[in-house]
Amino acid sequence: MEIAIGPLPTNWGKEKILDYYRKVAAHPGINRAYVGEIACTKRDILDPRLFTEIQDLLKGAGKEVILSTHVLPTNEGDVNKSRALMEEAHQIEVNNVGIFNVWLKEFREKPLTLGPYFNVYNPQSAKFLLKYKIRRIVFPVDISVNTMEKMCEEVDVPFEVVTYGNFPIAFSWRCYTARAFGKLRRDCGFKCYEVKNLPHATLEGEPLFMINGPAVYNAKTYCLVSYLKGFQEMGVASIRIETIPENVVEVADIFKALIEREISPAQAEKKLASLSEYGLDTRYFTGREKRLTCSTS
Amino acid sequence: MEISKKVELRMPAGTLAGLKEAVENGADAVYVGFRTPTNARNFPGLNFSREELKKGVEFAHRRGKKIYVTVNTYPQMGELDGCYKSVQDAYSIGADAIIVSDLSVLEFVRNNFPDFPIHLSVLASACNAQAIEFYKREFGIKSVTLPRVMHLDEIRELRALTSVELEIFAYGVLCINCEGRCYLSPYLTGVSNNTYGMCSSSDFVVFNWKDSRLEVRLNGHLLNVLEPEEVFSYPTPCKSRYYNLLLNPVSADRQGVGYPMQFPMPLNILPILPDVIRSGVDALKIEGRQRSRAYVRTTGRIFRRAIDAYYAHPDSFTLREAWLKRLSSLFGSEEIVIGCYVEK
Numbered sequence: 001m002e003i004a005i006g007p008l009p010t011n012w013g014k015e016k017i018l019d020y021y022r023k024v025a026a027h028p029g030i031n032r033a034y035v036g037e038i039a040c041t042k043r044d045i046l047d048p049r050l051f052t053e054i055q056d057l058l059k060g061a062g063k064e065v066i067l068s069t070h071v072l073p074t075n076e077g078d079v080n081k082s083r084a085l086m087e088e089a090h091q092i093e094v095n096n097v098g099i100f101n102v103w104l105k106e107f108r109e110k111p112l113t114l115g116p117y118f119n120v121y122n123p124q125s126a127k128f129l130l131k132y133k134i135r136r137i138v139f140p141v142d143i144s145v146n147t148m149e150k151m152c153e154e155v156d157v158p159f160e161v162v163t164y165g166n167f168p169i170a171f172s173w174r175c176y177t178a179r180a181f182g183k184l185r186r187d188c189g190f191k192c193y194e195v196k197n198l199p200h201a202t203l204e205g206e207p208l209f210m211i212n213g214p215a216v217y218n219a220k221t222y223c224l225v226s227y228l229k230g231f232q233e234m235g236v237a238s239i240r241i242e243t244i245p246e247n248v249v250e251v252a253d254i255f256k257a258l259i260e261r262e263i264s265p266a267q268a269e270k271k272l273a274s275l276s277e278y279g280l281d282t283r284y285f286t287g288r289e290k291r292l293t294c295s296t297s
Numbered sequence: 298m299e300i301s302k303k304v305e306l307r308m309p310a311g312t313l314a315g316l317k318e319a320v321e322n323g324a325d326a327v328y329v330g331f332r333t334p335t336n337a338r339n340f341p342g343l344n345f346s347r348e349e350l351k352k353g354v355e356f357a358h359r360r361g362k363k364i365y366v367t368v369n370t371y372p373q374m375g376e377l378d379g380c381y382k383s384v385q386d387a388y389s390i391g392a393d394a395i396i397v398s399d400l401s402v403l404e405f406v407r408n409n410f411p412d413f414p415i416h417l418s419v420l421a422s423a424c425n426a427q428a429i430e431f432y433k434r435e436f437g438i439k440s441v442t443l444p445r446v447m448h449l450d451e452i453r454e455l456r457a458l459t460s461v462e463l464e465i466f467a468y469g470v471l472c473i474n475c476e477g478r479c480y481l482s483p484y485l486t487g488v489s490n491n492t493y494g495m496c497s498s499s500d501f502v503v504f505n506w507k508d509s510r511l512e513v514r515l516n517g518h519l520l521n522v523l524e525p526e527e528v529f530s531y532p533t534p535c536k537s538r539y540y541n542l543l544l545n546p547v548s549a550d551r552q553g554v555g556y557p558m559q560f561p562m563p564l565n566i567l568p569i570l571p572d573v574i575r576s577g578v579d580a581l582k583i584e585g586r587q588r589s590r591a592y593v594r595t596t597g598r599i600f601r602r603a604i605d606a607y608y609a610h611p612d613s614f615t616l617r618e619a620w621l622k623r624l625s626s627l628f629g630s631e632e633i634v635i636g637c638y639v640e641k
Contacts, residue, residue, distance in 0.1 A: 072444075072475055074424045075451045076458075098427030117478055121371040121492060124401030142480050142489035147373040170474035170481050170535070173446040173637045176557060180541055185641045200539040200557055202519040205547040208485075208539065211557060216474070218484055 001231070001259050002031040002238035003252060004160060006167060007038055007068035007093075010212050011045045011193050012245060020245050021054045025061035027249055029256030031238070033058055034093055036068035036085065038117070039168055039215035040175070041078040043190060048088045055090065066091040069099045071117045071171045072214075086110070091135070094118060104132060111135035116162055116240075117171075122147065123154040130157060138162065138240065141169065145227075149234045158237035163224045164251065164272070165242025166197070168215035176211040185214070199278070207278040220281035225268045228258060247275045303608055304574055307365070307464065308597050309586040311343040316353040316364075318593045323601025326363035328396060329353065330494075330586065334376055335383045336367040337420060337476075338586040339494030351390050363393035369418035371399045371477075371491045381405050388413050394439065397421075398477060403436045416440040416464070420477035420491065426458035433461055440464055442582060444475045445564070449576050449638045456577035465573070467566045468596055468624070469584025471634055473535050473559035481534040486516045497533040513537075522551075528630045530561030565624060565633040570603055571614050573638065592627050599624055 005024055008017065024033050035054050037045040046054075051067065058065045067089035069082045073096060082099050086092055086107050094100045095117035103112055113136040120126050120137050129137075138160040139148055152159055178188035180198055197210035199219055207219040222242075224231075231239065239259075241251055251272065258268045273280050308324035310316035319327045330336030332344040345353065354364045366387035372380045380402050387395055388410045395410075397403050398418035406413055417423055417432050419442040432438045440462035443452065447465075456463065474481065482496045483489045490496040501516040513521040513532045520537035523529065530536055535558040540546075545553030564584070566573050573581070581604070583596045599620045607614045625631045 071478055072422070072424055072446055074447050075454055076426070079425055079427055096425075096428065097421070097423060097431050098425040098429075101427040101431040104431070119371055119399075119477065119491065121373050121399065122377055122401055123374075124377065124404070125399060128400050128404050140480075140491070142483040142491065144373055144489075144492075146375070150374045169484050170479040172474045172558070173448075173641055174473060174558075180544065180557060195543060198557075199542040201542055201547060203522050203538060203540070203551055203554060204519045205540070206518065207542070208518060208534075209481075211541075216481065216558070 001236065003029055003255055003259070004032040004034065004238050004240045005030055005248065005252070006162070006165060006240055006242035007034040007036045008045050009039075009166070009217070009243060010196055011043055011190075013193070014050060016245065017045070017050070018054070018057075020243075020248065021057055023249050025058050025063060027252050029252045030063065032064040032066065034066045034068040034240075036093070038068050038071050038095055038115070039171060040192075040213040041070050041073055041081060042175075042185065042188070043192065043213065044081070046085065048084050051085055052088050055088070059090070064091065065089075066093045066113055068093045068115065069095060071095040071168075072173070073098060074173070093138075108132075113138060113160075116140055117168075123151050126151055126155040126157065130155065136160060136237070141167070141222075145230070148231075148236070152235040159235075160238040160240050161224070161231055161236050162222070162242060163228065163231070163239040164222060164255070166210060166217045166219070166221055167242040168212075169218055170216040172214045172216075175214050176216065177213050180211065218281060220278045221272070221276035223269060223272055223276075223280040223282055225258060225265045225272065226282065228265065232259075250275055302579070304578060304604060305580040306597070306600055306604060307580050307582045308593060309469075309583055309588070310353070310593060311338065311340075311586040311588070312590075313345065313349045313353050315586075315590050315593050317356060318590045319597055320357050320360055320362045322594045322597035324362060324597055326365055326393065326580075327353070327357060328365040328367055328582075328586070330367040331383050331386070333379050333383065334493045334495075335370055335372070335380045337369050337418070337490070337494045338367075339370075340587050341499060343587055347386050347390065350387070350392070354391050358391070365394045365396055365416060366392040367396040367418065368402060369396050369398045369420050370494045371420070371489075372402070373489075373492050376492060377401065384410065384413075396442075403432070407436045414439040416442065418442060418477075419444050419466075422475050422477040424475070426455055429455070429459045429461050433459070440580065442466075444477070445472055445636050446475050447637065448641055449569075449572055452576045452578060452638075462579040463577070464580035464582050465566075465578050465638075466564060466584055466636075467573070467581035467600065469564060469588075470531070471559060471562075471564040471636055479535075485518050485534055497531070502532055528561065528628070530628070535559050536561040560632075560634070562630050562632045562634050563624075563628045564636050565621070566635055566638060567599075567603055567620060567624070568616055568633075569635060569639060570607055570616070571611065574604075574607060595623055595627060
């Protein structure tokens with residue numbers, strides 16, 4: 001089972017981004033890195049030159065590199081931003097049907113991954129898309145285990161599961177970070193470069209979300225280590241770790257050890273919990289399963 | 298300016314009685330769903346049986362109005378057959394179009410009912426000309442509901458690039474996150490709204506009076522605490538109160554808590570109606586299949602009047618205060634939002 005690293009959550013600045021990918025390049029357990037910005041079409045974390053530099057760095061270290069593209073490009077200018085990066089990329093991940101259409105017409109020779117926000121929820125949809133020679137499909141984050149199993153069984157394409165991390169669970173036109181500082185997206189002043197993830201808690205103080213630009217993230221760290229064996233058995237090809245800049249090496253080490261059965265899921269969970277600011281959240285998945293098999297209260 | 302075809306007013310109905318209200322109060326078309334997890338308003342006590350839809354279609358057709366049927370969730374294992382069956386039923390009953398988002402359902406409609414007009418659901422999140430081109434080429438979609446993420450300038454740009462009918466949301470509850478790409482509700486409840494058609498399902502909502510205030514919880518998570526006089530809105534994770542922990546630490550008096558995503562106010566485009574129509578959209582959608590007959594009647598009448606008033610005198614359209622006042626009574630809120638149509 002392969003390990004992939006998700007795309008960039010925010011603009012850490014060129015040096016920190018490069019430093020991060022140097023660590024990824026040096027890590028023997030990471031097979032693949034998604035590189036790109038998916039949430040905000042304004043902040044341009046990557047220009048084609050920086051992307052190419054990162055792509056070369058990772059390729060040189062034997063990693064697969066995939067450009068991740070925007071979820072909500074709402075005009076031609078936005079689409080062209082993705083197009084300019086797609087020109088440089090060896091492989092592409094799409095999270096929007098419009099960008100998929102651009103790939104179909106202009107970049108079809110480049111291997112394509114359908115990202116977690118492309119919304120492939122059933123085997124028939126996956127089969128429909130396979131006629132375009134898709135390289136890989138990442139399951140949506142709210143898909144059920146039963147469906148995953150069925151898709152692995154019926155559809156002849158490698159599947160990937162988001163297994164760990166803090167990642168967008170909502171996308172808006174509104175910049176929530178700008179809103180937190182009384183600004184509009186139009187003149188956001190790129191506050192997201194300064195404050196990164198803004199944690200939000202319920203009125204009882206339960207940390208629930210983090211806000212970053214136009215995306216809302218889960219606050220507790222999503223962690224499906226206890227499902228890993230099940231994923232392996234159903235034939236999932238790879239797991240995806242959503243990026244944490246400070247501890248990508250430690251997290252990848254833990255998953256590598258877990259896949260190779262050097263540590264148990266409980267041990268992995270304990271180690272991962274110590275790395276997560278607001279603790280782990282394993283309920284996301286579990287809750288869904290419960291709801292699917294039991295009647296509601 | 299030259300005015301072509303009038304914009305179509307597409308009204309919601311959750312019941313047969315609501316459908317009749319819509320037809321008699323200004324709708325050009327009414328959109329409805331079956332009583333199953335095949336559509337994005339799968340609420341208890343709502344929606345249509347096959348028989349009810351049949352009556353609804355007859356009622357609407359006799360009055361020259363159209364009925365569109367939503368089969369717009371993303372089915373997983375166990376739901377696919379239900380979606381296919383709903384498409385078949387809608388077609389055989391004589392619905393005028395089917396509203397769809399999932400690729401397998403789109404393919405099913407195109408392969409089996411090639412003359413059944415397809416409206417691409419808002420849940421498909423088709424927010425650019427390339428996306429619409431794909432769905433038109435592959436499935437021959439007739440209309441697309443634009444997700445509420447687009448500025449009027451972007452809609453004008455889109456208008457010039459596609460011949461597909463463009464429908465936008467004109468009134469009702471505002472999804473501030475892009476429909477079809479929002480996983481907040483499953484994050485808190487474990488139930489995928491994309492699949493089951495229930496955002497913030499009432500199965501998980503609990504109201505509780507505590508110290509003369511109303512506590513609202515979703516699957517145990519406290520979404521809001523309301524004073525008795527505060528405006529009530531159905532609780533969803535996006536229209537709830539939170540601490541921004543960076544700016545406001547948790548405190549006994551709840552200093553600084555706010556609505557970091559969206560205030561619970563309705564979307565209402567009436568103040569910008571002329572600009573909306575001139576942007577070239579083909580249809581205006583009123584949100585709210587879950588709402589009352591009175592809601593359908595009021596929104597229908599007012600939007601009908603406003604649209605007709607615009608076409609009667611496009612250059613001297615004036616917004617009537619009385620319209621806004623009557624609409625505001627529906628949400629108990631004088632305040633409205635116009636989403637990102639004018640400003641992002």
